[in-house]
Amino acid sequence: MASVTYKNVVKKFGDSTAVDNINFHVEDKEFLVLVGPSGCGKTTALRLLAGLEEITGGEIQIGDRVVNDVAPKDRDIAMVFQSYALYPHLSVYDNMAFGLKLKKTPKDEIKRRVSEAAEVLGITDLLQRKPRQLSGGQRQRVAVGRAIVREPKVFLFDEPLSNLDAKLRVQMRAEISKLHQRLQTTFIYVTHDQVEAMTMATRIAVINRGKLQQIDSPQNLYDHPNNLFVAGFIGSPAMNFFPAKLRKDGAKLVVDSGDFVVALPADAAKKYEKYEGREVVFGIRPENIHDVHFTPPNIHGETISVKVDVTELMGNEIFLYLVNGKNTFVARVDPRSKMRVGEQAQVMFDMDHVHIFDAQTEEALH
């Protein structure tokens, strides 16, 4: 059981900086997900913690111990690799027992731990097989099993589900979450899949270009993104953005995109009043744009007219790709909507759920 702390952590490969001054603290028993686009440095950040890369600057603590110069095996961590990295010549049992054997753990103890882990993961029947005789999902379980038997203080996962098919991925996602609850240990999990991040994490750290963008609970991250990058990265389909200007229109504070003008409700107006005249980016998530015929009650709606460009029927909802002047954007509307491609139509923005960012700094305005 241990917390993990990154303090001003920097990692450079030659001239390029993979991890750029990252700071965060992970509480004991937390499930932290590091998420970000490809090449942003998440794997590198994790490997620094595992001791597989040497740290360029700053320090990493596991518990109260600075581990910069501690060998991987002495860090009390276990890692599940994206490729699983199972020893191909060893049986499943021996794969899981390998670390314990090296530590000269007594035979019965090894046996007990391996069978326990196998039980938890449902791979008891596979213990005598070689990795090549397993399916991708089974290999994945063995890799997790190998981590479990070490009884580490911190579990590290590097995109463990990315080689599985969509259905299995959903299933393993749930199993890893269950495992976390059962083991009551700190998990640090790297993925580029924001759905994985949202569904499993107690907190998510969003990284871009080696820099930590925001670290928060999934809901807070979704509702209150700190900046344009986080707003665009979390959520699918992504948030719609419109360059716009805040200005007064009579008593109201309005967002003027040049093509459409929408008014902010009173409480939001009060919050953003001080930014009047500022160049901003106006953001609204697709699910907060409704077909005018199917709007939820009691919202502060603003109607704008659009042309329907593409419709995607998803069964339980419809994705509409809409055009308004020079803007194209996506709406996620009620499946009963009758909008057709090429039609002129009306949609309603739910103005209680809008995001406003500074156009220069790309930071959220508060």
Added chain:
Amino acid sequence: METSKKSASLHKANLKRAALPYYYLLPAFILMGVITFYPLIYQVIISFTDFQTKDLLKQLSSPELKYVGIQNYVEIVMGGLPVQNFEFFRILTYNLWWAVTNVMVHVPAGILIAVLLNTQGLWMKRLYRAIYILPIVIPPIVVATVWQNIFDEQYGAMNQLLSVIAGWFGSADPVHIRWLNEYTPPIPWLLPNGPLTLAYYAMMIANFWLGWPFMTMVATGALQSIPKDLYEAASIDGASGSQQFWNVTVPLIRPAMIPAAVYGFTLSFNLFNFVYFMSRGGPARSTEILVTFAYDLVRNLRLFGVAAAFSVIIFFVALIIFLITNRITHATESYSEA
């Protein structure tokens, strides 16, 4: 009526189709018949005769040619040939020992050098890789001649080197070791059946130079196909450098190294040109291998019938070795997906 006719023509067509591959194979069979099967059968026939130089002209129709049954074979195996220093089982044992010890030295050394050259951040890797191709491309006769000179009693580099080293320990006398001619074995009990003379050690050294690069080449290829994250997983599991070597490197290059070792074994077992040029099988046939002896039977002793019988025996020895090594190779499946 109709149907039986139909089936008959069908049958014919099938036969035709079945015969087709053999037409394609025919040219190859004819060629092999002329250059392989004919000499082979001819050789088996003369192995049952006392074929000698005087029979060369008229060959099998020679009036003086006597069929002696299996006498040649018996004389080879039981002794009784008019040849000095020849005992079949001693030579066979030595030949196997020669091949095995070569492989036992070349394979580990090849792996070790490959691992060292595979170190990350090593300077001029490409240069080393170019250098170790050299022994493979230099003709064996050149190699043998050079090493023969190195082990020369009077002027050889080896004795000079040893003289210098002896000098450091206060000996002023030049070293005169008769590497290729001394008959008394330095370690008499090592292979009691066929004593290992100094020439054997000298040839081991020379053949080491010839043999390791191939093993290094194979091992380098195998090493580079080992995923890096296996080592990382092992280091998290707590494996030290040497434990990683024994638990990851060795098992993972095994599928590549065993066939290479088998190949090396067969190569050394029949290493005619090197052995012949370096020691001529001497001194007193102590470094003779089967193929060099067979050559000697024809070239110098002119016992063609015996030589033919001897070749047939070599053929069966090689066949047994082939069957055994084939099993070993098959037993080592690779760990890959398939």
